Amino acid sequence: MCIHCDYRQLLKDGGVSPTLNRLRVLEIIGSNNFPLPAADIHETLDRSAPINRVTVYRILDLLVEKQIVARIATGGRAAYYGMAPNAQHQAHPHFYCTQCGRMDCLTPETVDIDFHAFENTFPGRIDKVEMRLDGICRNCLKKKT
């Protein structure tokens, strides 16, 4: 996703020791320009050098907790993972193709969200705002004829 990202530094900043596996997981996520499900991340890593499925899940949990990685819900069953919003990467909506399961990042300006007033009166704590568009991607539309 980003040539400016120093993954090792991101881990350090999050107070996470930069083990090889953590770096590998973060690099897969960071070098991809759309979010991926855990199974894809595991599969990719496992091909280059074997790594346990559970290890991937644990690393993902850790990176999400440390806000280095964002867990993104879909209309489907599996969560997707992308870089968390940070100085370089603004939060943005995603498009999820319910046919092929591919998720795309939309530019932050795609939608104009203003919930400032609300945020001040809401009686709970807001940690995260997620916006997702569901539909059929161009590719799947083509295939369908």
Place this chain on the structure above:
Amino acid sequence: MCIHCDYRQLLKDGGVSPTLNRLRVLEIIGSNNFPLPAADIHETLDRSAPINRVTVYRILDLLVEKQIVARIATGGRAAYYGMAPNAQHQAHPHFYCTQCGRMDCLTPETVDIDFHAFENTFPGRIDKVEMRLDGICRNCLKKKT
């Protein structure tokens, strides 16, 4: 949710025969002012008159397909179900408490979303837009102290 809703009519309009179980499921969803997970819907129904878990899932699938009911994704594992947007009920964002799992409906004006321009240039088909705020609800904040 709504005293204006004629559930039997909603089913008919969707081309779905109004069986007792379908009516029961729809009434639970419609009379609740926040979305519920399938397990809660089943549990409630099962207490009054036994109904199979799978039947509830199948009815939910059907009602979602017919756009009578909306399936709402959460940051958690289970989908939640509420009335689908229609003439009486505008689409709106939801707040999901990651602590207690309760989901609240927010008023449509909570956020000001404008993605009209985008919609016209996007090369895929958009079926649905979902917006969700995650955090800790007032109740859970109090308890935590």
Place this chain on the structure above:
DNA sequence: AGATCAATGCAACTTTATTGCATTTTACAA
């Protein structure tokens, strides 16, 4: 080196949802 703690692997388990097939209920023509 030895003690200690963190990270990883592996098997079993949990939660949520789906599938296959048998049974029951409904629709409705004869």
Place this chain on the structure above:
DNA sequence: TTGTAAAATGCAATAAAGTTGCATTGATCT
């Protein structure tokens, strides 16, 4: 009314995604 087909429901098995417990390995610090 009865017979028959189709639809709806129930039940058991299965699936997908994620989690937990515990053993093993690897790193860190005297």
